[in-house]
Amino acid sequence: MPAPSVPEPSPADFSAEPGAAAAPARHEALPLDGDSILALAARSMFQLFSSISQGMFLVDHTGRIVWVNEGYRRFLPALGFSSIDQFQGHLVEEVIQNTQMRRVLETGEPIMIDLLTNKAGTFVVSRLPLRDEGGAVIGAIGIVLFDHPETTLKPLISKFARLQQDLDDARRELAVQRKRELSAPDGQRRAKYTFASFVGTSPAAVEVKRQARRAAQSASPVLLLGETGTGKELLAHALHTASSRASGPFVSVNIAAVPDTLLEAEFFGVAPGAYTGADRKGREGKFRLADGGTLFLDEIGDMPLNLQAKLLRALQEGEIEPLGSNRLLPFDARVIAATSRDLAALVREGRFREDLYYRLGVLPIRVPPLRERVSDIVALVEVLGEDMALRNSSAPPELSPQAIALLQAQPWRGNIRELRNVLEQAALRSESGQIDVGLLQGVLQDSGLDPVLAVRPPPVPGPAMAFSAAPVADHTAPVGLTANVAAAAIQPLAEQVAALEQQAIARALHHTRGNKVAAARLLGISRATLYERLGEGR
Numbered sequence: 001m002p003a004p005s006v007p008e009p010s011p012a013d014f015s016a017e018p019g020a021a022a023a024p025a026r027h028e029a030l031p032l033d034g035d036s037i038l039a040l041a042a043r044s045m046f047q048l049f050s051s052i053s054q055g056m057f058l059v060d061h062t063g064r065i066v067w068v069n070e071g072y073r074r075f076l077p078a079l080g081f082s083s084i085d086q087f088q089g090h091l092v093e094e095v096i097q098n099t100q101m102r103r104v105l106e107t108g109e110p111i112m113i114d115l116l117t118n119k120a121g122t123f124v125v126s127r128l129p130l131r132d133e134g135g136a137v138i139g140a141i142g143i144v145l146f147d148h149p150e151t152t153l154k155p156l157i158s159k160f161a162r163l164q165q166d167l168d169d170a171r172r173e174l175a176v177q178r179k180r181e182l183s184a185p186d187g188q189r190r191a192k193y194t195f196a197s198f199v200g201t202s203p204a205a206v207e208v209k210r211q212a213r214r215a216a217q218s219a220s221p222v223l224l225l226g227e228t229g230t231g232k233e234l235l236a237h238a239l240h241t242a243s244s245r246a247s248g249p250f251v252s253v254n255i256a257a258v259p260d261t262l263l264e265a266e267f268f269g270v271a272p273g274a275y276t277g278a279d280r281k282g283r284e285g286k287f288r289l290a291d292g293g294t295l296f297l298d299e300i301g302d303m304p305l306n307l308q309a310k311l312l313r314a315l316q317e318g319e320i321e322p323l324g325s326n327r328l329l330p331f332d333a334r335v336i337a338a339t340s341r342d343l344a345a346l347v348r349e350g351r352f353r354e355d356l357y358y359r360l361g362v363l364p365i366r367v368p369p370l371r372e373r374v375s376d377i378v379a380l381v382e383v384l385g386e387d388m389a390l391r392n393s394s395a396p397p398e399l400s401p402q403a404i405a406l407l408q409a410q411p412w413r414g415n416i417r418e419l420r421n422v423l424e425q426a427a428l429r430s431e432s433g434q435i436d437v438g439l440l441q442g443v444l445q446d447s448g449l450d451p452v453l454a455v456r457p458p459p460v461p462g463p464a465m466a467f468s469a470a471p472v473a474d475h476t477a478p479v480g481l482t483a484n485v486a487a488a489a490i491q492p493l494a495e496q497v498a499a500l501e502q503q504a505i506a507r508a509l510h511h512t513r514g515n516k517v518a519a520a521r522l523l524g525i526s527r528a529t530l531y532e533r534l535g536e537g538r
């Protein structure tokens with residue numbers, strides 16, 4: 001090991017203990033010369049950091065670790081080291097994954113606050129350069145300010161995760177929109193999904209696709225009801241593509257996203273000359289843009305009451321009146337509406353017109369939440385993993401059977417969107433591309449989800465499930481299942497029963513927040529049987 005260029009400080013030099021052995025003689029007053037004052041201040045700051053931080057280490061100018069304090073040593077096992085010799089004396093990037101210490105050495109710039117995630121967990125860290133008297137960078141100090149920030153900084157981290165998710169969603173939507181615009185000749189809007197894009201062969205998924213296919217044959221309005229992220233918009237696209245209007249435009253309006261004051265113009269358009277400014281030339285409304293095709297009204301439950309009356313009239317008469325015009329214009333668009341709200345309850349509360357509810361709900365279709373179609377999770381993970389890989393130009397993540405079992409046990413309140421987000425986070429944190437149950441549990445916790453206890457995996461061939469189905473980026477292409485998934489689907493009955501049993505146990509444990517006695521009671525089995533099924537037989 002080359003000699004460190006920063007003299008290795010003795011622990012006593014940096015002792016955090018007040019009055020520690022090597023502390024200089026007590027000063028009754030500040031020393032008078034500037035150098036001594038600076039030295040005293042530096043030592044005091046160092047001691048303060050050492051005592052309030054979770055751990056510290058020093059690297060020399062080559063990036064070699066030359067000193068580690070007591071606090072930091074407890075992270076060594078999680079980083080994969082059983083003794084300090086395996087850590088100290090090595091280059092920092094060889095022993096701490098994802099570290100940015102090299103950047104600090106190269107630029108001389110501190111990184112005051114950063115989030116570091118590696119196999120030891122997620123940490124809030126600070127990195128400061130050390131300079132000699134001439135100002136040259138001779139090393140750097142790494143400080144772990146907080147470990148487990150998911151607990152200590154939970155509100156901040158959840159907010160960050162939410163914002164990140166919003167940003168990712170917005171980017172995705174923008175990319176899709178751009179693609180749609182580019183592929184649409186003469187500015188026409190097209191649907192991008194078919195029924196094949198709706199992944200799932202569970203009884204609930206098959207039934208919803210059956211109903212939607214039948215609805216595609218009719219000209220009546222369709223009402224898609226279901227929790228957020230269950231695939232209502234995807235189904236609306238598919239329904240349009242399977243209908244006789246497939247060659248016409250697919251136009252969608254997210255009512256919740258448009259300010260109330262602009263909705264009327266958005267729907268019915270603006271007559272030329274009605275306004276000054278940008279709308280002087282007039283503007284087509286979505287009803288007219290959807291002429292000959294399908295108009296998808298997303299989040300219909302958020303529509304203001306005054307506009308509900310106008311929408312009802314338009315649907316009944318097949319005519320709209322643009323703002324600022326006294327002419328009625330005919331339109332020919334098939335309406336599909338969707339909501340994640342309890343529309344019947346809104347009607348009871350007087351917040352949604354009953355006549356409009358019946359008018360829109362001629363063909364109501366309930367889109368099932370993911371927790372009612374647990375058997376679709378393997379295929380969904382496969383498709384989402386492939387899609388992520390395609391976007392990031394990386395290999396699809398590989399999930400251990402235990403990780404799959406954990407995913408199957410989640411309540412998924414945000415449904416497929418939430419599942420996707422969890423997978424993306426897990427893939428980001430995994431260095432090897434493998435996602436095991438421990439990593440996944442951390443992600444679920446950090447995402448503010450209520451992770452269900454891990455259970456024994458469903459019997460799946462192979463050590464880990466490699467996902468390599470056809471990409472979903474093109475949702476018009478049928479999604480192929482890999483041999484693995486296909487094999488999983490036709491496992492021997494005993495294995496399928498065992499998998500179902502594991503899911504039931506996971507759900508019961510979730511329900512009882514991990515209380516095994518209560519879970520056993522719920523399942524009608526003895527505690528011993530439950531332990532045995534959990535692989536903890538004693």
Ligand SMILES: Nc1ncnc2c1ncn2[C@@H]1O[C@H](COP(=O)(O)OP(=O)(O)OP(=O)(O)O)[C@@H](O)[C@H]1O
Pocket residue numbers: 197198199200226227228229230231232233234235298338339340380383416417
């Ligand atoms: N069955 C499915 N197979 C594959 N991807 C799906 C499926 N269902 C939903 N998705 C994907 O999940 C995401 C959310 O779906 P979608 O926007 O259609 O849900 P939604 O019910 O309309 O949500 P919201 O109510 O929040 O608008 C999309 O990226 C969609 O492609």
